[in-house]
Amino acid sequence: MDATVETSLENLWSWQEDFYKESHRHPELSMQEEQTASRIEKELEGLGLASRRFGGTGVVSVIENGEGPVVLARADIDALPVTEDPVADYRSQADGVMHACGHDFHFSALLGAVRALVEAKQAWSGTYIALFQPGEEAADGARSMLRDGLADAVPRPDVALGQHVMPGIAGQLGVLGGPILSQGDSVHITLHGRGAHGSMPHNAVDPVVLAADIVVRLQQIVSREIQPGTFSVLTVGSLVAGTKSNIIPSTAELRVNLRHYDTDVRDHVIGSLERIVRAECEAAGCPRQPEFEYYDQYPLTDNDAEQAERIRGAFEEAFEDGQVVTPPRQTASEDFSNIPDAFGAPYVYWIVGGTDPGTYRAAVENGTVAQDVPANHQSGFVPELHPTLEVMTRAQVVAALAYLGSRP
């Protein structure tokens, strides 16, 4: 890598560590990231960069540096309603709120990359768009920025970049072409039966039995309708009906989650889900149609194969042997791809390990990863600061330069 960039990266760690810890201490919930957005704006301003808000607490800065491609790099900035375990000395000072998904790593790394690129402007040419996105956990932050005019306000990127810290050897980079994060859908289904005293089932249309029938029946979508070996998850995470033993309630509520890597399969499953629920309500003789409310809908994160190959190549050159791996597809979901999709732009989303290597390797060996390694959204998920943050910062720079760095 260009020596100026290298020097710039080396010089920013002390600033970056402070910035990260400050951010970790002050997490904010989705779409309420006021302080976070202000802190980011202040840093950009300090670098002499203009920025603009989108969707309330989203911050975008477009850095033009001559002719060349347009690269968009995105980091999400919101935290979760989780009470932090006392793992590190820089723990959250907000009651019941925590950066339990590691987004503080994401935006600290992106700010670091901006800093390095601004300081080494002679090393590249083109346009770099730094995008700080709110509300990823609410599945609506990317869309809120787009609704606020993002797509008309910035140039169409040639490629969009995103990354996520997660359990794995700290600093290990996982790059995969094609689907890497699943498409996620949640459905809230309300069933309308008819209530009655518990001793008079003949006066009721029992929604408890109906809900049970439906949960059992829905299993047959994955077991019979989906081609064996195709990834498709249908989970009924919640079934709530009635409060007393001797009163047949009049409604029941199901909350269903779907995960897919293939939108056709997902569409088929949603069609079958609705068909089965409606038919079961008919079988039960329900007085009213069931209601379906879709929420927390995450798009598929489907890396462009060619661009993923390009970035993987750049990573392999810039990092150590064995540091870049091919990860399995992740069952988690993200709203990142809404942004490149709005531009019709290809994108690459990679993952970075954040666990102490000794701990991780021992857990893999013992088959106790699930128990011993804190995962995203858990109260003990505080990734190793070193080398994770440096690697994530450098990764953003390396990936950007794979497009912008061809200056002769």
Next chain:
Amino acid sequence: MDATVETSLENLWSWQEDFYKESHRHPELSMQEEQTASRIEKELEGLGLASRRFGGTGVVSVIENGEGPVVLARADIDALPVTEDPVADYRSQADGVMHACGHDFHFSALLGAVRALVEAKQAWSGTYIALFQPGEEAADGARSMLRDGLADAVPRPDVALGQHVMPGIAGQLGVLGGPILSQGDSVHITLHGRGAHGSMPHNAVDPVVLAADIVVRLQQIVSREIQPGTFSVLTVGSLVAGTKSNIIPSTAELRVNLRHYDTDVRDHVIGSLERIVRAECEAAGCPRQPEFEYYDQYPLTDNDAEQAERIRGAFEEAFEDGQVVTPPRQTASEDFSNIPDAFGAPYVYWIVGGTDPGTYRAAVENGTVAQDVPANHQSGFVPELHPTLEVMTRAQVVAALAYLGSRP
């Protein structure tokens, strides 16, 4: 009927109406009937009668009046956590508490009967035990009196009497030999699965699907194991599992209610219920056994056939043609029979209609009883004062005199 008794009954209405309205205005929840018990004690004292507390708020007065049989008459005194509809001018003044099951009719009538019998002592001979029971709605009031020594403190009754007001033509008396109220059992079942992220069902033992399997499977007890035509109700009134769509919870909770007229059938159903739940947990590979907690267990109310015939005869003589009927078995439950069962004494429990006759007849004709006639436990259940209260008072006297009135 003896003229003295008749006169005494006629003279007590004005006192009784006031007492009833005062009682209706001041309902108290199960096992908290302090004011109610005190008011009853004060009335008994006014009649020169000693009384004693059992089970905290239970009141018993033993009226000895020469040789003869022992009759025990019981009235329950507790109210319900229901907010009263503004039906009458004497509505409840206790927030969210209401005599929505008509127990104020029961104890007002029993106090009236005591008054009439005390004033007409020359008309009967024997012992009359007036028993005011708390906590019927909690299924534990009768047992709490027995635990407090009731059975050793009063003479063994030759017969025990109880009555209940309910929807039906006001003042109509229903007497039935054999089972009249069902045996009721509630079971709270906790299922222990293993939680996991919604996208990783293979790491879970899904308690939502397990609970659904169980609800579906339990239907086969009534449909296949019980002799066709035999009364047996198994209702899962509540199924609660999970809160979010994308988290497979680790437990699920069922609340089941059972109703029977035959204890052998009930025992069979409980055996099958436990067998099925345990086996389904095994089928699911649960890490822990399910838990069964039984509560709100009501005994069978099984009228002695001979005594029911005797009381029915007395009623037919004392009331008008058509006023005494043979009701169908009721699916409701009561803890009354715990008391005579503790003495090994026969008992008769009858029911009394409390609805305006025109309203009731029209509803029957239109097939709209369920909608148009307020039923016990509903916020609009305030029985017609006249003639219901007079009939219930007279019925207690007539039934007592069927045993005690044979003085030459």
Next chain:
Amino acid sequence: MDATVETSLENLWSWQEDFYKESHRHPELSMQEEQTASRIEKELEGLGLASRRFGGTGVVSVIENGEGPVVLARADIDALPVTEDPVADYRSQADGVMHACGHDFHFSALLGAVRALVEAKQAWSGTYIALFQPGEEAADGARSMLRDGLADAVPRPDVALGQHVMPGIAGQLGVLGGPILSQGDSVHITLHGRGAHGSMPHNAVDPVVLAADIVVRLQQIVSREIQPGTFSVLTVGSLVAGTKSNIIPSTAELRVNLRHYDTDVRDHVIGSLERIVRAECEAAGCPRQPEFEYYDQYPLTDNDAEQAERIRGAFEEAFEDGQVVTPPRQTASEDFSNIPDAFGAPYVYWIVGGTDPGTYRAAVENGTVAQDVPANHQSGFVPELHPTLEVMTRAQVVAALAYLGSRP
């Protein structure tokens, strides 16, 4: 009873025993009762009576004997495809065919009654219709006689009589007003899925899983839709789908049997059955609608209460103390009532025990009736000849004379 009748009855035993044994030796399947019908016609002719065929092998003789009521007595004449156990010395000589339902007792008794009534014509007045019905086991014999003009060819009866031998103390008569035999319906349901190789469920609409869903779901009609305590049976006696493990078949077949004492309940169950099956086929995404074929449909046998009381009184007078009892409702079915229903005539159908008293009482005591006492349709069901046949003959005469015997 009139002495002439008594004498006549006493004189016919030796003829009757021969006739019965001959009949038992030569059973004929439903609607193929050619020999049996001829033997009956020959006997009637021997008594100087005219007779006429209806429905091929049905035989009817109308015996007019002056003014008076019209009584119709019916006996069924067909046998079953059962290979007889070697119980008696007069066993069936037809291969694989046996009078395993005791119809040979029915028509032997009716012929005996005709003989006694013809010989004692001075003891009664009115019209006696002796009706020998084919094809009861096929549920179509009564209807075949009616289709052949029966209702227009004979006078409308004032009452119709029928009886059946079954397990119970030999010679004990059971008379019950109201429903005594259930209404029976059979349904053959064909489900149309789509076949595929067993390893490709996504290409199939799996009718095996669909059929299982339906069988499970149908349980909820009895468990939830029918008023607790109401007799309603829904049995899926047969489920047949596929032949090989690795081929998903394209169809599945269910055979369902329904039993009811209340036609409204039965109609409700059929409605629910069809609703559920259709809805489940929709839930499964079947390419074709399911098919319902109803067969073996038996009407309700619902004795007229007043006439049953009259016959019971006559029986109590004519038989010994304890010989006439009130039986429980029987779950079996009969097509007898089709005949009186065609005339709008009341009817009484009674049952007669045919088991050795010692054997029966011991089995009841040991709770082994199901194992130790051969029941109708079983290969060992050969009722005790004495006194069963005499009682059944006398019962027909006594019941007839309850209407015809009032000659001064």
Next chain:
Amino acid sequence: MDATVETSLENLWSWQEDFYKESHRHPELSMQEEQTASRIEKELEGLGLASRRFGGTGVVSVIENGEGPVVLARADIDALPVTEDPVADYRSQADGVMHACGHDFHFSALLGAVRALVEAKQAWSGTYIALFQPGEEAADGARSMLRDGLADAVPRPDVALGQHVMPGIAGQLGVLGGPILSQGDSVHITLHGRGAHGSMPHNAVDPVVLAADIVVRLQQIVSREIQPGTFSVLTVGSLVAGTKSNIIPSTAELRVNLRHYDTDVRDHVIGSLERIVRAECEAAGCPRQPEFEYYDQYPLTDNDAEQAERIRGAFEEAFEDGQVVTPPRQTASEDFSNIPDAFGAPYVYWIVGGTDPGTYRAAVENGTVAQDVPANHQSGFVPELHPTLEVMTRAQVVAALAYLGSRP
């Protein structure tokens, strides 16, 4: 390829076409392949080769040709109980028996390869084992040869080779490392309930409902227990219980088929299958344990990755551009791998298309492959003779020479 081999291959077509047609006309069922084995022996003899029988109708010839590796090539020889559609002029002359799985292609090609190799002995060095296996369709042919001592009678091969003709562009070769054919298991499950008259479910343990419960419950293995995206098929191909609507039978029978590419997953599924069936029988209160009979068990066909690469390379060199492809895993199963597994030898099993290219491409375009292209086991499955048979013969030679052809 060596010119001698090439010439030899070119010279054998006319003999081979006759031999193939003769074989197609005379198919024989599994383990009854007497004529077929004799015809093969006669051909081998004509080439001056000794052969030996294993497992009755299995034929093996070991061709030693100096130093070098040992290659085993296997062809299966049995036919199916299928009546052939009149597709070709050389159709089956055996009633109801047909080479509907294309095994006649397999052994004709192997014999052709033997002929070419024998004629061009100077072109290779080592040992070639030609193995003609009976009874593949019965899942027991390979095992029957091994039980007969095969593993001790021939040298341990360095590699084993097999191939199969199937739908696809005629002459296209599919080579894949790792699992290519699934592991297949069939289970015959007998459930023991207790029979009763259909109107008396309380006397029964209903095996129809139990079987339905089990079929429904088994769906949850794939939907919940298997990691999403992992290939696992559990098909209940047959459920047979009862024959009449009004008799509850005493048993029910299920036939289940399993398909897997991972033996651990398969073992897990079998464990869950047995656990669920046993637990459901307990839930039902069965009087006897269920019975499990495993049959038609096919091993996993799991190509050695390195050898598959080697053969793929040799094919790419020997055939035209685009003729060698990477096929998807096949859900079918084979008993081929039992033979190399007995020696602990690596193996490669490839597939060859046999459909007219125009027909196949049109069907793919129209999405009508399932309807328009006859597949194995169907009555119209007669692969295109040219170029399929030539390609299969050449493929056997090329694959063998990839090991044996390194003679300087």
